Amino acid sequence: MESSSFMTNTALATLLLPFIGALLTACSPKHLAKWVCSLFALLATLGTVLLGWGFLSHGKADLTISLLNYGDIALFGFIFDRISTLIVFAVVFLGLLVSIYSLGYLNTGNREHPHDGENRYYAFLLVFIGAMAGLVLSSTILGQLLFFEITGGCSWALIGYYQTAKSQRSAMKALLITHVASLGLFIAAATLFITTGTFALSAMSQLEGTPALLVFGGILFAAWGKSAQLPLQAWLPDAMEAPTPVSAYLHAASMVKVGVYIFARAIFESGNVPHVIGWVGIAMATITIVYGFMMYLPQKDMKRLLAWSTITQLGYIFLALSIAIFGSREAFDGGIAYIFNHAFAKSLFFLVAGSLSYCCGTRMLPRLRGVLHKMPVVGIGFCVAALAIAGVPPLNGFFSKFPIFAAGFEMSSQFWVMTPLMVLVLIESVASFAWLLYWFGRVVPGEPSEELVQASPLPNSMRLVLLVLIVMSFCSSVIAVNWLG
Structure with missing residues (x-):
């Protein structure tokens, strides 16, 4: 009581x-x-x-x-x-x-x-x-x-x-x-x-x-x-x-x-x-993942790219939860961990974009180069967020994505259609990693562009939050796994 x-x-x-x-x-x-x-x-x-x-x-x-x-x-x-x-x-x-x-x-x-x-x-x-x-x-x-x-x-x-x-x-x-x-x-x-x-x-x-x-x-x-x-x-x-x-x-x-x-x-x-809800969820999640990825390819504005990336990432959570309808505890826990982990990694990515627009007056990716040289915390934040969203170990995104793929391929022993669907989603995951890596190579290393040369200093409160989120992008999966048991 x-x-x-x-x-x-x-x-x-x-x-x-x-x-x-x-x-x-x-x-x-x-x-x-x-x-x-x-x-x-x-x-x-x-x-x-x-x-x-x-x-x-x-x-x-x-x-x-x-x-x-x-x-x-x-x-x-x-x-x-x-x-x-x-x-x-x-x-x-x-x-x-x-x-x-x-x-x-x-x-x-x-x-x-x-x-x-x-x-x-x-x-x-x-x-x-x-x-x-x-x-x-x-x-x-x-x-x-x-x-x-x-x-x-x-x-x-x-x-x-x-x-x-x-x-x-x-x-x-x-x-x-x-x-x-x-x-x-x-x-x-x-x-x-x-x-x-x-x-x-x-x-x-x-x-x-x-x-x-x-x-x-x-x-x-x-x-x-x-x-x-x-x-x-x-x-x-x-x-x-x-x-x-x-x-x-x-x-x-x-x-x-x-x-x-x-x-x-x-x-x-x-x-x-009802299993029909699971199938509708799986079908729409797969379509959204592929469509979202295609839509963020042409984006040059960092925030719009991240918006389409968010739609795709949420598709993964719907995919996990829809697979869980068929009795997979692993998929359900993966989906909940994804909600938790994605919150920190994607917040970090958006606030990196905010820091660039605050200091440089633009968030257009082609105009930004040499971020690490001029703004090390922002450059490291960009790198960590990109790797976390793409699901690269040991960052939190990997520990969310892996259970979804494991559960999806396991389910394919019951339903053959899950194999091509999971292969398609796996291709999207690898391709999104390649795309984020491409922009990382264009924006973070190298000699600073004119916008970064003239960048104003980053306020301490913004720098503090970026550092907390960088740490959480490594730690949140440990918290989620222990908590969900």
């Missing part, structure tokens, strides 16, 4: 502190807003660490707590298990790193966007962190739906932050596409309630037949929208109009991870997902 009250109170604090902080940030004097934001992001991160400690000290026993009921119907509650406690740390800790990075990035010394950060930027960032914590810890589909919509609103506000015509158009596009996707979650919630009389995620194990298809199909459709998978991928490349720290948070740790997380949670809670 004592442990459950500790976990509940800690989770409530972790969830509510960012929302309280957002209110205080909005009302603070402009020069204090960024510090208030970082303080509350830090407190929320400490909350997730305490949750992990509480979960570990009680023998990693799964715990579900109902907080809000209407009669016998659970409306909202918390779930503490090896998945939620791991992912909640990633999404909140990365929110903290982004807020610290923003201290340096959002000022008049920025050569691409000279601009002091407004209160609304930091307030919406905190709301985003709180909504992500709420979604990951929610034990009901109604809770997921509430925070799903809040993240949509935050992404709209942050993508359109600079208030140019293009950024506002991109923000509206993201809002509309993800809102259309949320219809899938509405249908899933309604079907679950009509069939089982509750909104609790644990009730998914009771579903079969048409209701099961509607619930899991609806969740998969909502997940495609949030995680920018075909046919709902169009919003993500345009969302690059946001400030780069926001791009890092949206497209590595928060917005796009909502989709894969709700899909993973549904599979975990059910244990009996």
Whole structure:
């Protein structure tokens, strides 16, 4: 009883502190807003660490707590298990790193966007962190739906932050596409309630037949929208109009991870997902991986290249989770580890792009050369992020990709079609490594180009965050493997 009250109170604090902080940030004097934001992001991160400690000290026993009921119907509650406690740390800790990075990035010394950060930027960032914590810890589909919509609103506000015509158009596009996707979650919630009389995620194990298809199909459709998978991928490349720290948070740790997380949670809670959902997931993931790779080949803008790379990487997570529907624990754990590891590696890559645009005034790859000579931390960050995303050992990406390939080829003994699909995905993985290596050779070594010769110094807060993410790109897989057991 004592442990459950500790976990509940800690989770409530972790969830509510960012929302309280957002209110205080909005009302603070402009020069204090960024510090208030970082303080509350830090407190929320400490909350997730305490949750992990509480979960570990009680023998990693799964715990579900109902907080809000209407009669016998659970409306909202918390779930503490090896998945939620791991992912909640990633999404909140990365929110903290982004807020610290923003201290340096959002000022008049920025050569691409000279601009002091407004209160609304930091307030919406905190709301985003709180909504992500709420979604990951929610034990009901109604809770997921509430925070799903809040993240949509935050992404709209942050993508359109600079208030140019293009950024506002991109923000509206993201809002509309993800809102259309949320219809899938509405249908899933309604079907679950009509069939089982509750909104609790644990009730998914009771579903079969048409209701099961509607619930899991609806969740998969909502997940495609949030995680920018075909046919709902169009919003993500345009969302690059946001400030780069926001791009890092949206497209590595928060917005796009909502989709894969709700899909993973549904599979975990059910244990009996219709196989047709698995086949649809595998087919669309493979198509998205190949299409995403072809789309990032012509990109010269580093952020747009990373956007298409993100779509491809999320395809790998959907592939892993879809294979897990057929009973592969290895694929499921690989998919969860991928969510965790990719968050750090891709955040690092985006923040490297932000550092280049801050110091050099451009992120166009052909104009950048000799980064390592002039900006060693940024050059090392570029190298580590590229190798991690490509899945080169001993970086974290390898330990996420390897279980997916192992599970996929193992499944081919049951279904012959998996062999050509996995070979195709393996070719994409090798080709993306070659492409990233090509740009690394063009951008990082050599004599500095004119843009780098004239580069301004990198603020300490930005350098600190890059160093933390470089370390996490090596360490996060160790954390994930030990935590998932």
